[in-house]
Amino acid sequence: MAEIVIKNVRKEFGDFVAVKKSSFTIEDGEFFMLLGPSGCGKTTTLRMIAGLELPTSGEIYLDGEEIGQRPPSERDIAFVFQMFALYPHMNVYKNLSYPLVSQGMPRAQVRAKVDEVATILGIKDILKKPVGGLSGGDRQRVALGRAIVREPKAFMMDEPLGALDAEFREHMAEELRALHDRMGATTVYVTHDQLEAMQMGDKIVVMNNAVVEQFGKPQDIYDMPATMFVADFIGSPSMNFLNFQGKVAKGEELVTLGDQTMSVPTLREGASGDLVFGVRPEHIRLSDDGDYRGKILATEYLGTTQIITLDTPNGEVKARIASDQPATVGETVGLGFNAKTVTLFDKATGRALRSELNEGVLAHG
Amino acid sequence: MSAYSVTEPSTRSKWFAGSLVILYALITMIPLAWIMLTGFKSPSDAISYPPKVVFEPTLEGYVNLFTTRTRQTQEFLDANPPQNWADEIVREYDMVIVGPSKFGERFLNSVIIGFGSTFLSVFLGTLAAYAFSRFKIPLADDLLFFILSTRMMPPIAVAIPIFLMYRNLGLSDTHLGMILLYTAVNISLAVWLLKGFIDEIPREYEEAALIDGYTRFQAFYKVVLPQAATGIASTAIFCLIFAWNEYAFAVLLTSATAQTAPPFIPTIIGVGGLDWPAVAAGATIFLLPVMIFTILLRKHLLRGITFGAVRK
Numbered sequence: 001m002a003e004i005v006i007k008n009v010r011k012e013f014g015d016f017v018a019v020k021k022s023s024f025t026i027e028d029g030e031f032f033m034l035l036g037p038s039g040c041g042k043t044t045t046l047r048m049i050a051g052l053e054l055p056t057s058g059e060i061y062l063d064g065e066e067i068g069q070r071p072p073s074e075r076d077i078a079f080v081f082q083m084f085a086l087y088p089h090m091n092v093y094k095n096l097s098y099p100l101v102s103q104g105m106p107r108a109q110v111r112a113k114v115d116e117v118a119t120i121l122g123i124k125d126i127l128k129k130p131v132g133g134l135s136g137g138d139r140q141r142v143a144l145g146r147a148i149v150r151e152p153k154a155f156m157m158d159e160p161l162g163a164l165d166a167e168f169r170e171h172m173a174e175e176l177r178a179l180h181d182r183m184g185a186t187t188v189y190v191t192h193d194q195l196e197a198m199q200m201g202d203k204i205v206v207m208n209n210a211v212v213e214q215f216g217k218p219q220d221i222y223d224m225p226a227t228m229f230v231a232d233f234i235g236s237p238s239m240n241f242l243n244f245q246g247k248v249a250k251g252e253e254l255v256t257l258g259d260q261t262m263s264v265p266t267l268r269e270g271a272s273g274d275l276v277f278g279v280r281p282e283h284i285r286l287s288d289d290g291d292y293r294g295k296i297l298a299t300e301y302l303g304t305t306q307i308i309t310l311d312t313p314n315g316e317v318k319a320r321i322a323s324d325q326p327a328t329v330g331e332t333v334g335l336g337f338n339a340k341t342v343t344l345f346d347k348a349t350g351r352a353l354r355s356e357l358n359e360g361v362l363a364h365g
Numbered sequence: 366m367s368a369y370s371v372t373e374p375s376t377r378s379k380w381f382a383g384s385l386v387i388l389y390a391l392i393t394m395i396p397l398a399w400i401m402l403t404g405f406k407s408p409s410d411a412i413s414y415p416p417k418v419v420f421e422p423t424l425e426g427y428v429n430l431f432t433t434r435t436r437q438t439q440e441f442l443d444a445n446p447p448q449n450w451a452d453e454i455v456r457e458y459d460m461v462i463v464g465p466s467k468f469g470e471r472f473l474n475s476v477i478i479g480f481g482s483t484f485l486s487v488f489l490g491t492l493a494a495y496a497f498s499r500f501k502i503p504l505a506d507d508l509l510f511f512i513l514s515t516r517m518m519p520p521i522a523v524a525i526p527i528f529l530m531y532r533n534l535g536l537s538d539t540h541l542g543m544i545l546l547y548t549a550v551n552i553s554l555a556v557w558l559l560k561g562f563i564d565e566i567p568r569e570y571e572e573a574a575l576i577d578g579y580t581r582f583q584a585f586y587k588v589v590l591p592q593a594a595t596g597i598a599s600t601a602i603f604c605l606i607f608a609w610n611e612y613a614f615a616v617l618l619t620s621a622t623a624q625t626a627p628p629f630i631p632t633i634i635g636v637g638g639l640d641w642p643a644v645a646a647g648a649t650i651f652l653l654p655v656m657i658f659t660i661l662l663r664k665h666l667l668r669g670i671t672f673g674a675v676r677k
Contacts, residue, residue, distance in 0.1 A: 052572050072575045079576040085569030089591040102578035146577070 002063050002153035002186045003028045004049060009058035009068075011044050018044040020210040021058070026154075026188060026203070031180050033201035034190045037233070041210040043158055046190045050079045050156045062153060073102075078147035080157040084139045086131040092142050093127040099150045117149045120179070136164050140172055144179070154186040161196065173200055194234045198222065206230045216361055224358035225343060228350040231278050237307060239278045241345070242314035247272035248344065248353070255344065258313045260292045263339040265357035274347035277314070281307065283338035284319035286327065290334020299327050310335065397652070403645035411641040425454050426642025430468050430633065430650075434460040468647060471629040476654065477540050478625055479609040482547035486604045487597055489548070490555025491563075495585060497556070498563040499571075509560070512553045520550050521613045531618055538619045546618070547608040554607075555600050562596025563589065598665035602658065609655050626651050 004026040011019040019041040026032045034042040047053040049060060051072035060068040067075050078099075086095050093114060100110045118124040121141045126134065131142060140160065147155055160176070161169045177200050180187050191197050197204050198218045205215040206229070214226040225231035231239040244257050249270040254261050257277060264277075286308065294310035294317060306323040309316060312335065319335070321327070344353040354362050374382070403411050405422040428451045436459055445461070447453040452462055493512075497505055527546065528537075536542030566589060574584035590597075616628040630647040633640055 050576060052575065071580075072572075073578045073580065077576070079573070081569045081573060083567065083569060085567065085573040087570060087573070087588060098574075099577035102583075146573075150578075 003061075004154060004186060004188070005059075005061040006045070006049070007059045007061065009045070009048060009055045009060060011041070011048060011053060012056045017210050019048070019055075022207075022212045024205050024212060024215045026186060028186055029184045030186055030202045031177065031200060032186070032188045033197040033204040034188060034207065035194060035197040035201075035204050035233075036192065036207035036213075038192055040207040042190045042192075042205075042207045045207070046156050046158055046188060049154075049188060050077050051075050052079070076153045078150065078152040078155050080143050080147050080155065080160045082159045082162050084143040084163070086139060086142055086146070088131060091128055091130050092123065092134070095131060095142055096127075096145050096149055099146060103150065113149055114145075117145045120148075120182075121145050137168055137172065140164060144176070148179075148183065148185075152185070154188065157187065157189045159190055159192070162191075176200070195236070198234070206233060208233070220361045223341065224352075224361040225278070226352050226358075226362055228276060228278070228345045228347075228352075231343065231345070231352075235280060237281050237318045237320070239280050239343075240284070240317045242277040242279070242312070242317065243347065244275055244277060244314060245273065246275055248275065257292070262292070262337060262342070264342045264344060265340060265355040267344070268354040268356065268359050271344075271346045271353055276345040276347050278343040278345055278352075279337050280341065281318045281320040283341045284317065284321075285336040285338075286319060286321060286325065287334045287336050290336050292335050292337075293332055294335055295332045296327055296329050298329060400645050400648050400652075404642055404649045406642050406645075408638075408640065408642055411645070412639075423454070423642075424451075426640070426644075426646040428454050428462075429640055429643040430646045431466055432462045433464050433466050434458075435463050436460050467624075467629065468626075471624055471626045472650065474540065474619075474623055475609060475625040475627075475651070478543040478547065478623070479605055479654075481540070481544040482551065482608045483601050483605040485544060485548040486551035486555045487559075487601045490552055490559050490600060491590075491593065491597060493552075493556045494559035494563050495589065497560050499568070509557070512556050515549070516553050524614065524617055527614075528617055538621060538623050540623050543615070543619065543623055543625070546614060547604075547611060551604040551607055555604060558600045558603070559593065559596050562593050562600075566592045595665045598662040602662055605658060606655055 006022055006024050006026075009019060009022050010017070022041075022045060034046060036042045044053060048055050048068075051067070051070060051074075055068050058068065059066050062075065062077070072079075087098065090098070096114045096117060097110045100113055105113070114127070115124070118127055121144060123138060123141050123145065126138060131139065134142065140163075143160070157176075161172050164172055173196060189197075189200065201218055203216060204218055204221050206213045206221060208229045214221055214230045221230060222234055225234065225239065228241065232241075242257060244255070246256055247270070248255055248267055250267055252267050252270075253263055253265075255264055255275075255277065256262075262277065282305075292312070294312035296308055297311050297316070298309040300307040300309075301323060304323060305320050306325075306327065308319045308321060308327050310319065310333070311317075317335070327333070340357065343358065344355065345351065346353060352358060352362065402418075402420075404426045405424070406417070406420055407423050407425055410417050410420045432451065432455070434455050439459070442456065442459060442461070447456055448462075455462055496502065497509060502508065531537045531542055531546075534542075536545070570588045570592065571581075571584040574588045575581065579587065610627065611625075612627040615625045619625065619628065626647070630644055630651065633643050633647060
């Protein structure tokens with residue numbers, strides 16, 4: 001049970017800055033996702049919480065206590081490694097009991113505890129086996145078991161499903177989430193897979209280039225991205241960016257895209273110069289009578305929906321429409337945008353302009 | 366007819382490869398076998414020409430190796446009947462055994478110095494290799510190069526400075542002196558070999574141990590050491606072979622108390638003519654410890670040599 005507060009944390013490796021002044025709060029019992037492309041600093045952040053790296057500056061609080069510079073053994077945080085890191089010279093039972101033995105727990109108690117965890121994870125029958133011959137899923141379970149056996153304050157997981165094949169991954173993701181709900185312990189989970197983050201997380205931090213881009217609930221991040229990076233990184237296909245030049249003012253509800261006027265959520269701040277009109281593929285409709293027109297370049301059939309690629313005056317646009325709706329390559333059609341969902345970005349900074357849509361999220365983000 | 370396969374060698378090439386290996390093994394084994402046989406020959410059989418492969422075995426060489434003897438008059442021999450089988454053998458030459466030779470002592474010196482320096486080299490080498498592998502050490506590459514550079518000349522090149530240093534420090538002809546010397550020579554090999562092995566052990570194992578509540582040192586000896594066992598074993602074999610066989614420094618720096626077997630064995634020649642069977646017997650016994658040590662660790666050695674060739 002623990003609340004983790006990251007405050008102005010910075011990490012340098014020589015000249016390289018891995019994490020720049022990051023702050024966010026992980027509430028007690030949350031399943032918290034650290035999401036970002038490789039090299040963005042998410043794993044370094046996780047390792048700093050666990051104590052495997054010490055921050056260059058800034059503080060980390062665990063339940064109100066500053067632990068930033070303490071060794072991992074004094075933090076009571078468990079860590080599940082990407083490649084599991086099961087001790088190869090020990091069998092499953094010894095791997096599971098290892099964290100308990102270090103605490104000097106009596107033998108009988110260790111046995112009872114390991115048995116309990118093995119029952120939860122369904123690995124009782126392999127306790128005597130060496131870890132070398134285990135399947136990926138069983139290794140994963142043993143790694144989880146080693147983490148939960150000592151009932152730590154929080155779990156750190158570094159892409160724990162990354163080493164599993166796709167089919168099994170989904171199953172393990174469900175199992176993991178169920179385990180978390182059952183134990184209710186704070187979990188911090190690193191992944192580069194935005195689908196995994198959306199599917200499993202209570203909250204997500206999106207990192208890029210050593211910086212926290214946004215943090216919040218998955219729905220908020222998806223619907224109200226704070227930056228162009230987040231809008232682009234989350235969602236598949238990602239958000240469409242229509243570039244335009246112009247000037248918008250606070251309170252406006254209309255923007256001019258080329259020769260077309262589009263309505264947008266009421267703006268709470270103004271901007272000028274290179275701007276971007278961001279709209280998610282599912283918020284675009286195709287209609288014959290629309291004034292904003294585009295030529296269909298390609299269609300991609302995905303079962304219940306299809307992805308239509310269109311050539312518009314402001315660049316290529318992808319739309320997600322029902323697959324029974326007719327769309328022929330080469331045809332020119334009108335596009336309609338769902339005005340309430342549009343986000344405007346300032347291209348120079350990559351930041352979203354505050355509007356009626358996202359002001360609640362951006363205010364604390 | 367077997368199906369054609371790209372990866373599976375054909376029967377003919379297997380036979381060819383097998384014969385080559387056997388041929389090579391024979392060539393390398395012949396001197397060894399010859400030494401071992403000579404140890405059981407009589408002096409005249411040992412030097413006979415053409416060489417004898419079939420001969421009547423005798424323990425004369427071994428008896429001569431382990432004993433000192435004196436020639437006696439016929440009256441003395443008649444008055445004192447042989448005490449045991451060994452005495453009987455030397456009576457043929459009108460001699461009696463008067464005591465043990467120095468061989469046992471020298472052999473024990475070899476064991477103390479060889480295994481002592483091997484232990485020290487591997488112990489220090491493991492700690493240094495771990496530090497180089499895991500910690501940020503300023504100028505680590507330069508230090509590693511410096512360590513290796515101690516092997517860029519033949520050690521004997523610095524024999525005279527070492528001789529003088531040892532004399533002044535009182536290390537000449539001491540076990541400690543020889544252990545330190547062989548450790549100094551072996552340590553670069555140990556550090557480099559072991560660093561390679563430890564580099565290949567994923568850091569996650571130690572990190573997992575740190576997370577599980579162990580200190581850095583506990584993580585090192587409970588998790589890293591068992592993983593590095595292969596590397597440690599093969600490094601130990603290489604170190605032992607060097608220290609065991611070293612001749613030049615042993616001749617130079619030891620004479621009485623700490624003399625090892627290699628400088629001692631040739632001196633057998635000087636006692637009462639060329640006693641080749643005794644020399645051969647000494648060489649045979651001298652081979653045994655390294656052979657046993659290597660056989661005990663051969664599983665590790667084989668893996669050690671091929672280590673890093675295949676990525677897991």
